[in-house]
Amino acid sequence: MIQYTCDQCGRVISGQRYAIQIEIRRVSDTEAQLTTADLDQDNLQQIADEISLMDSTVEFKLPEPITKSVKLDLCTGCTRRFEKDPLSRDTHKRFNISPN
16 A cells, blocks of 8 residues: 655645645746857757867766756645645744844
8 A cells, every 4th residue: 555645744644635746947038049040050060079079978967957847745734735825935934033
């Protein structure tokens, strides 16, 4: 039997389980627009030059993915709290930490 726990409170989910998926992606205000001048360029020579500069493929690193996805399982209570305050702003306001 599969046992699910709430990713927020850590309790075992015995009743209804809710799945939340959050997508994190980088947004650019200035999106690159292709022009006919870009399409007329011969990029094969530039690619060949870059490859010849590489001593080995060990140094080659893939760029970080632009989009990341987070999946959460929540119990009923935590789902209700998430719907009311998805960024937990009210939760942070409730704590009164002394300056000492």
